[in-house]
Structure formats: structure tokens, C-alpha cells
Amino acid sequence: MARISVHAPTRPSVATVAAHPRARRQVLVLAATSAIALAGAAALLPSTARAQGAWPTKPVRIVVPFAPGGTTDILARAMAPELSKAFGQQFIVDNRAGAGGNVGAEIVAKSPGDGYTLLMGTVGTHGINRALYAKLPYDPIKDFVPITMVAAVPNVMVMNADKAKAQGIHNVQDFIRVAKANPGKMNMASSGNGTSIHLAGELFKSMTGTFMLHLPYRGSGPALMDMVAGNADVMFDNLPSSMAQIKAGKLTALAVTSSERSGALPDVPTVEQAGGPTLKGYEASSWFGLLAPAGTPTDIVNRIQQEVAKSLATPAMKERLLAQGAIPGGNTPAEFAKHIDNEHKKWAQVVKTSGAKVD
Secondary structure, three states: OOOOOOOOOOOOOHHHHOOOOOHHHHHHHHHHHHHHHHHHHHHHHHHHHHHHOOOOOOOOOEOOOOOOOOOHHHHHHHHHHHHHHHOOOEEEEEEOOOOOHHHHHHHOHHHHHHHHEEEEEHHHHHHHHHHEEEOOOOOOOOOEEHHHHHEEEEEEEEEEEHHHHHHHOOOOOHHHHHHHHHOOOEEEOOOOOOOOHHHHHHHHHHHHHHEEEEEEOHHHHHHHHHHHHHHOOOOEEHHHHHHHHHOOOOOEEEEEEEOOOOOOOOOOHHHHHHHHHHHOOOOOOOOEEEEEEOOOHHHHHHHHHHHHHHHOOHHHHHHHHHHHHEEOOOOOOOHHHHHHHHHHHHHHHHHHHHOEOOO
16 A cells, blocks of 8 residues: 655745845745734724723822812712722822812813723713803813713702701791891802702792802802801702701701602602792702713723722612612713703703803
8 A cells, every 4th residue: 555645844944044035035024914914903902902901000080079078079989999999999089179160170171081080070060060150161061071970869958957946947938938038148058159059049049039148168068067057047958968967956957959859858848849839840959970081982981880880789889878868870971971961951941040150
């Protein structure tokens, strides 16, 4: 039987290739072609695969555009450790208060879109301020990428408990009566010009025909300190930041500003319920959410949203927020962007109706 032998082709040695210019050129061409092909393949990889290995490699800053102690700050500090655990890098809260949230929002708007600077935005910075301020140092739509809503909360109309008792104010109708009898003698604290707390009060004033001197602070925390001290009369604060003082009996909750009662204060009526026909249709709730500078890669935005949503869905976080009167969020970037657009339209009308303006 004939024997069949198969011989592998002999590979030329390096010396042979070096000795033949034509062969050397072929090898160089093949090497270059392979390098180009590999680079092309890498470029076709999903951006998520590339970014996951590259971000984050250093701490991430969450800018809170108000002073410590308010709801914006409370929510940012609730989310920061959760994100730190999820990504293995520190997420640090940086309070930059001023101008109704505009100072902090501008800082983020002008930061690189690299995922290392985020904003805990609010209905003020991204729903109200464009209609309220004659000049805004940032564009709430063009300069940001929405990530997700963290929580929605009603505001609560609160008074210093001792002052309310001394003036015989037990409900919203009592408050309207006393305010009308003493025009300009009562003052109204807020977390700053243009915030939802300010606008909730302005809407109340316009609908009831009352006048109160507005006292803008650099956040809910400082305003609440003066409320408890008796230096301010009334405030339409975000519920989470006032809850502890309400429970302690230092503040009296007259009504919540949402269209429905809050599960955290089920015995407290809405402003509409308590105010009668004069306040029919009154509604002024707040929301808080994470945003990034324009240009931040989509995969980074999606990863942050997914981790926030996971955290907000845990029983511990749900219970923590609901106990403070906050409703957990976690919606997608597209859903959050649509919500922000709707809020612009709504609050522009409120600003127009109330006549509020900040130069």
C-alpha cells in the first residue's frame, strides 16, 4: 500500500526574511493590516464595554446647590454611600449654595462631561428658574443630561408652634384670617429665591390675596433654624426637612401642598382641602434628581441610573424615604427628561400667575 506523507510548509526564518526585501515588505504590510483591523474592531465595541473599565477611577462629586440640612442635601447624602458601594469609588457631597440653586447648577453646567461631577437638581434649578430669573447662567436643558429622579415630595405649610398657638392659628383658614388682618406683619421664610418653597408661598399669596414679607435663606436648613427660633412665621418647606421638627412639636403643620395627602402625615389636609374655594386647584410639589454635564457618555449615565434605581427599590431605602414623606424615584433618563420638560411649562405658568420675578 502506498504511504501518503503530509508535510507542513516550511516557515522562512527571520534571517531569510531579512535577506529578501520583498518578503520583508510583505510581512510589514501584513502587520500593519492586522493592527488596523484590531483598532477597527475595538472601535466597534459597545461604548459600555470600554467605559466600564475606565470609569470611575477617582472620587465623584455630587454638587448640592443648597446649604446642608435641606431635602436636597438629605437625599444626596442618602444616595452617596449607596453609589460609593456600587462603584468602588467615593461619591462626595459638595454643598454650593446661592441664588436659588443657580450657583451650584452653574458649577456643574461648566464642568467636563466625564462623569466625575454630578448635580442633585431640583424643581427650582430645572423647572422654575428659567421662568423666574431674567438672566440664568446656565441652560437647564442644553447644559445637562438627565440621569434619574431620586424622589418627589410635597411641600408642607408650617408655622412656629408657639407663634401659631399665640395667634390662635389652628388651620389654613385661621392663617388667612390673621394674615389679612395684619398685612405685611407676617414673614415667609424660604430656601432661596426661585425655589419651590418660595414659589409655593407666592402661589398661596396670589390665590388668597394675602401679603407676607419674603425672607430668602441659603437653603432649608438655615431657614428652619430661624423658624424654630421664632424669627420667621411661616414656611412652605419640603416635607422631609421639616418632618423632624414637626414630630418634635416645634413646628405646626397646617397643610401639605400636594394634590393628595401625604402618607407620612395622613392627618394633615392638603392646602386645597383646608383652604376651601379660595385655594381650589392649589398644588406645588417638589422633586429632586441627578443630572450630569452635557456630553457625559450615555453608558456612564445609564450605569448611574441603574444603580440609583436598585438602591431606591430596596426595602430599607423605601422605608427611609417614605417615613420622611418622600416618594422614591428611579425613572430612566428619557422619562426624567420628559418630566423636566413638562415642569418647565407648568412652572412658567405659575410664575406668570403669581407675578414672581428675580432680577
